[in-house]
Amino acid sequence: MMTFAGSHTVLVTGARGFLGRHVARCFAAAGHTVSGIGHGEWRRDEHSAYGISTWHQADITLERLVQVAGEPDCIVHCAGSSSVGFSLTNPLEDFDRSATTTVAVLDYVRRVTPNTAVVLPSSAAVYGTAILLPNNESAPLRPASPYGVHKLIVEELCQSYAKHFKTRLAIVRLFSLYGEGLRKQLMWDACKKFASGAAEFFGSGEELRDWLHVEDAAKLLHKAALNASSLCPVVNGGSGQGISVGRALSLLASTYGTLEPLSFTGEKRAGDPTGYQADITAANQWGWEPRIPLDEGLQRYVRWFKELSQ
Numbered sequence: 208m209m210t211f212a213g214s215h216t217v218l219v220t221g222a223r224g225f226l227g228r229h230v231a232r233c234f235a236a237a238g239h240t241v242s243g244i245g246h247g248e249w250r251r252d253e254h255s256a257y258g259i260s261t262w263h264q265a266d267i268t269l270e271r272l273v274q275v276a277g278e279p280d281c282i283v284h285c286a287g288s289s290s291v292g293f294s295l296t297n298p299l300e301d302f303d304r305s306a307t308t309t310v311a312v313l314d315y316v317r318r319v320t321p322n323t324a325v326v327l328p329s330s331a332a333v334y335g336t337a338i339l340l341p342n343n344e345s346a347p348l349r350p351a352s353p354y355g356v357h358k359l360i361v362e363e364l365c366q367s368y369a370k371h372f373k374t375r376l377a378i379v380r381l382f383s384l385y386g387e388g389l390r391k392q393l394m395w396d397a398c399k400k401f402a403s404g405a406a407e408f409f410g411s412g413e414e415l416r417d418w419l420h421v422e423d424a425a426k427l428l429h430k431a432a433l434n435a436s437s438l439c440p441v442v443n444g445g446s447g448q449g450i451s452v453g454r455a456l457s458l459l460a461s462t463y464g465t466l467e468p469l470s471f472t473g474e475k476r477a478g479d480p481t482g483y484q485a486d487i488t489a490a491n492q493w494g495w496e497p498r499i500p501l502d503e504g505l506q507r508y509v510r511w512f513k514e515l516s517q
Contacts, residue, residue, distance in 0.1 A: 214238050217432075218279040220267050220312065221245045221286030222259055225389050226328060226381075226421060230283050232257045233425035234432075244275065245286055267308035269315055278320040281432045284312050284327050287361070290391070291332065291478045294354035305357040306364065313368045324375040324435035325365070326428050331382045331417070331445070331483050333359045340415070340449060341484040344380070344441050352478025362441070369439035377431035379424075382445035382485050386421035386504060387511035393452070394505075397459055398512045406460065406467035409474055412453030415482035417445035420499040430493045445485025446497045458502055462509045 217234045221227040222243025235241045235258020243254060244263040254262040265271040267286045276282075287305045288294060294301035309327070316323045332355035333348045350356045368374040385394045393408075400406055427444045434440055456469055487496075499507075 214240055215280035216277070217241045218276055218282045219243045219259070220282065220284045220308065222254070222257070222262070223247045223249055224285060224289075225386075226289075226384065226424065227285035228257045228388060229386070229421045229425040230285055230428055231259050233422070233429050234258070234283070237429060242279070244271070267311055269311045272311060272315040273319060276315060276319075279323055281324045281326065281435075282312055282316065283428055283432070284309060284325060288354060288357065291352045291354045292476075294352055294357065295477055298353040301353055302357050306360050309361045310364055313364060313374060316374055317368065317372045321372070321374070324377070324432055326431045326435060327361065327365055327376065327378045328424075328428060328444075329362055329378050329380045329441075330355065330358045331380050331443070331485065333362065333380060334480075334483070336480045337482060340482055341447070341486040342443060343486040344443060344489055351480050354478065366439050369437045373437040375435040375437055376439040377435040378439065378441040379427055379431050379444045379490075380441065380485075381424055382417040382419050382443070382483055384419055384421050384424055385508060387507055389421070389508075393456075394459060394508055395512075397456055398463060398509065401460060401463045401465040401467070402516065404467055406465060407470045407472065408452070408456065409472055409476055410452060410479070411473055412451060412456070412469070412471040413481075414452045414479070415449040415484060416452060416455065417447070417449055417483050417485045418455060418501050418504070419445050419497060420504040423497040423499055427490055427493075427495050430490070430495045434493055440489075442489040442493065443485040443487050444490060445483075445487055446501070447485055447487040449482065449484030450501060455501065455505075459505050459509065462502075462505050
């Protein structure tokens with residue numbers, strides 16, 4: 208277990224992405240020196256705004272990690288796939304983004320810097336269609352999409368490295384992330400529809416989701432770094448509350464100010480389970496709890512979206 212007292216060095220893979228940016232900012236705010244690696248050009252003034260001292264534009268491969276990663280105290284592996292839909296149309300690429308990059312990180316740590324702790328943001332998609340809610344970490348894992356299957360494979364890789372090579376790891380199964388900067392998935396699509404006067408959505412609206420603001424998620428990943436060990440602990444990252452898609456969209460519509468009534472097609476998306484709700488007891492035992500309620504988070508999201516559209 209890491210004390211993280213004082214300043215440590217932290218590498219965030221996929222730091223230019225939605226989750227990665229917030230994770231980098233969280234660790235930097237806690238006094239750590241943060242570097243990032245991933246895809247896309249990023250000017251110094253842009254990445255330094257998120258607390259990132261050095262940005263490496265590169266694929267996440269063993270060879271590139273050997274060249275640029277150094278020996279960080281912690282790696283938070285935010286790079287990877289983040290879409291059920293993409294996994295259904297591009298399963299091989301989705302596998303590469305998730306599993307191939309993860310095993311590169313794990314083997315880099317095994318070969319080069321065995322004292323480094325690794326934190327893996329996983330997904331509630333590993334649970335698949337749950338028999339009982341809330342989802343507990345010990346529940347059966349029956350993913351309902353290639354995305355979920357690949358996340359489960361990644362978790363098993365982490366557990367294998369922890370068992371066989373004593374790699375210090377922690378896994379956080381994140382539920383429905385949202386927040387400023389997210390330019391895909393339900394909240395983004397909904398705001399775009401509201402802006403154009405539309406309000407029709409897939410599904411029934413009764414699907415249950417557990418919404419977690421990205422800033423709360425980043426703070427949980429920081430707690431995970433403190434608790435990483437060769438036991439490879441696994442915790443859920445959610446609010447602990449199940450809120451229907453229809454209710455969340457109603458709150459968003461009210462905040463946005465749209466007068467268009469919501470409607471639902473009744474059509475179910477492939478790989479999309481009907482219900483998720485996190486049991487966050489284990490995360491609470493780490494001293495973490497979500498701080499941003501959904502109504503406040505949606506207000507912040509709508510404000511960001513409208514400023515972006517000006």
